[in-house]
Amino acid sequence: MKHFYKGFPILAILLFSSAVALYSADAKPGTLVCVGLYSETSDGYVSSRIVGKGDWATVKVGDVIPANGEIRINVDRDWVELSPAGNPNAVYEIDGPDSGELVKSVANILKGKPRTVGFPKGSVGSPDPKFKDKLVVKQYLGRQIYLTSNGDHKDIKYGDVLDITGKIRIIAINNTITLMNASDGVTTVIGPLNFTVEQVLKNEALYKYLNVQK
Secondary structure, three states: OEEEEEEEEOEEEEEOOOHHHHOOOOOOOOOEEEEEEEOOOOOOOOEEEEOOOOOOEEOOOOOEEOOOEEEEEOOOOOEEEEEEOOOOOEEEEEEOOOOOOEEEEHHHHHHOOOEEOOOOOOOOOOOOHHHOOEEEEEEEEOOEEEEOOOOOEEEOOOOOEEEOOOEEEEOOOOOEEEEEOOOOEEEEEEOOEEEEHHHHHOOOOOEEEEEEEO
16 A cells, blocks of 8 residues: 655755855865766765775765875766865866776876856845746756756756756756755755746745655
């Protein structure tokens, strides 16, 4: 017999004075912060350690990879996005290899050219006009799909700007996405769930219906 529980909220509104507030307080110059992560299988989690030393530890969103650290990816469809500490407008995307495993040190990653992204610089009383009716992706865990009003769709990545006419699909349970609006307000949504950008901009309550097998 199945029981249904209604009213478990999965949307939380958090306000921060700046985009940097989402970073760990432990982040230091020369380190990288994990801001986005997708792993397709239980065997493919991105992991890290001190270069050449110790056991590999699973990387989680928000983790700080030290300056003397390295990461490992061993599934080709997995990826991780890393932002330099103190510079949220830059991001490095590291994809899994076609075969075998990919190991890259933080030092080598930082030698590459990052993608540049932008975030709102507004406040509650003075929203950033460049981001009117838009949300910016600040963090994510797992695969998220953005569907535009004309039917196009793409995987959501760090720094993506999502328009009010679009929709978001969080595919798997406990996957999360953190979105920033023009007033520097931050919203975190936990999946699985389909919802619109407009719902978040209007601060509408999103609810999860649990279907529990007894």
